[in-house]
Amino acid sequence: MNPTMVLCWSCRGVVPTGEGFCPGCGIIQPPDPRRDHFASFALRPDFTLDLAALDRGYREQQQRFHPDLFATRGATERRYSMEHVTRLNEGYRILKDPLLRGEYLLKLAGFRSQTPENSAPSDPAFLMEVMELRESLEEVDLKRGDALGQLTRLRNQVEEACSGELLAMTQYFAAWFDSRGQGSLEQAARHIDRLRYFIRFIEELDRKEESFFS
């Protein structure tokens, strides 16, 4: 049961839930913890996201709530400002990143993944694919002249695989928003798991590449 209004902590006037500032006295209100990250930036919850609109929304919200604007105010106002912006930063981090955005959408939809986060892929064919990639990465000898070229080829290969997963996620999430069919969510979750493996792989590749430069 969500109340639709609360009382302003400062003037005790009525504030509609989710308003950042009291319409009566103009004082900053605490953030609404139930509000989802899409709503914080005035965006429709979806996997396909207009990144320019996210950036714009992020800037606009920062210009309302950032602690710098409350530096001369009382401790309560400063705390609420910090809470708002901490949430905004968290939301921005999640929505900007397709993997985190996908996971977040699953969470919003109440979907619980069957596979624990750090387990090996359950799909044997995919497991083989990941193991082969790892072997190729381990075989890259940084002392050899063509090491960077090999790393770049591997990177391109995996980035292409990532694009495939993203495309699949886009389609299954769209299907879910159309029909709310649980099957679409399961499919989306499967591709999110695959994307996660590929992204971890790229992180490892980054580390190897960085050790080449330093």
Added chain:
Amino acid sequence: MTVLLDIAEPGQSLRPHEVRSEHRKRVVGIDLGTTFSLVAAVDLQGKPACIPDPAGHVACPSVVCYPPKGGVVVGDAAVVLSAQFPADTVASVKRTMGRSLEDVQASEHRTSYALAAGDGGMVRIITSQNNLSPVEVSAAILKTLAERAEDALGGALQGAVITVPAYFDDAQRQATKDAGRLAGLEVLRLVNEPTAAALAYGLDHGREGVYAIYDLGGGTFDISILRLTKGVFQVLATGGDSALGGDDFDHRLCEFFFQKVGVEKPTPDVLQRVRQMARSTKERLSQEDSVTIALELSDGKTWEIPVTRTHFEEMIADLVRATGIPCRRALKDAGVGAKDLQGVVLVGGSTRVPMVRQFVKDVFGREPLSDLDPDQVVALGAAIQAEQLSGNATGDMLLLDVTPLSLGIETMGELVEKIIARNAPIPTARSQDFTTFKDGQTAMAIHVVQGERELVNDCRSLARFELRGIPPMTAGAARIRVTFQVDADGLLTVSAREETTGIEQSVAVKPSYGLGDAEIERLLREAMVHGEEDWKKRLLHEARVEAERVLSASGAALREDGDLLDEMELKRVKASMLALWEASQKEDHEAINRARETLDKETVFFAERRMDRNVRRVMTGRKVDDFQ
């Protein structure tokens, strides 16, 4: 509830020029640098400017001398005294802020003053007068700048923004904030140096797009990638090295000189002289192709050593190249390529070295911008931010900064579990759940570290604390939620909570490197006791500075227009000048001021005659029409 008054919408309060001057707060921006420090303020027209000392210099050398017979001397005067008291003169103290003795000794730098380990291994500086923490030395510099600003702004300061290298870790930031408090300043915010520079640049030019700020100062290197959109300065990524700067270039030259003259262990005074020589050699080699220095040693022997720019560049090539890795990493973290940049801005005196400019050009594939003075731009940006924070100006400008280094805690096997990733926008908070690993375990040690490496020993240890009172459970049953909160200054607070019982522990990460609250309080109290003495000293100092100014102005006037006075008049003016000079050699500030006023009165008619003559000079040879 009736609202009769007009209520301004949030964020739509007064425009800068509408803040009446009596309501303006006296706030400043301070660039607390390794070699130089500056203070700046914004004027009524909204323009930031650095505040000069009475001699007209804006850069105050970050040098503090503690002469054996007492007192504290800061800036140019301390540089002069350093020849006499090399072991009691502290330079480049910024390199030791928030650092342990071990850290400082690990760098290849020699200091002319002695170091020791204090509480928790934190570095202390030993002079013949006292045993100091770097925080106290920095506070002395801040105090000098604050006094300079108070003279210029006409009253006590109500707030200051102090800049820190973007790549400063939590201990270094905490130490800087402590120094501000110790200097009696209200620190409105710590702002990252490259971000401050961007602020000065962006506002000056109304620029938009993605910019890289390459900031190579005396002792630190920062690279920041920012996006400027409609007054919002969003830091996308930052990186650097908090122990790399122009000092290292000087150091290489010093080593070269010592090697040439066959000195292995220089005395403090020789070290001091050679270091100054190295600095000026470096500066001259930015203009000239070769420089020859003459070095006289204590045995009376004089050496002449030539250095070419090419040779100097060989000495520093690896240092310059070392700035490339953080640049590439920052671009990658920001998710942009060099071609996406709108421009690259150079900040810091060390970017005057031609090799550095060429390197930046090569890395980013474009000619860097340096149309603002790279020495002043950080202080100017800090002043702009101080103005915003104090409410003097409520423009549409906003800074969104990030935390430079990843924050995490130690887990099994001395590994680091990262909780907040580097380049996360601040303020930020993240939580992570941990559990017990032994049956019946009732306490959990939490070790907070900062850095990018995977092993605890390769990261900086920030704090250790213990969560006690966990009810005995089987291993893995307890749920301990550790929350990291980083505030807008980039400072960290860590709390831990056992979820089933609600037992909670929280620490503001006040590492052993900073000063404890109790120590700051003690130092502030001591400052109060000496307050009256300090005040008298200050009045005397001010009177002397003013006397000197009047004396040199009168001397110059006599040289130029002495012929306007007859013999008697000339004698009287000269006698008053002599009386003022004599008074200024004594300790009575009131007598100095009286003598100065007498001289002022004696020279009124002289000033009038000079004015007449100058007006006639300007008008000579022009037709009346020119003045209509």
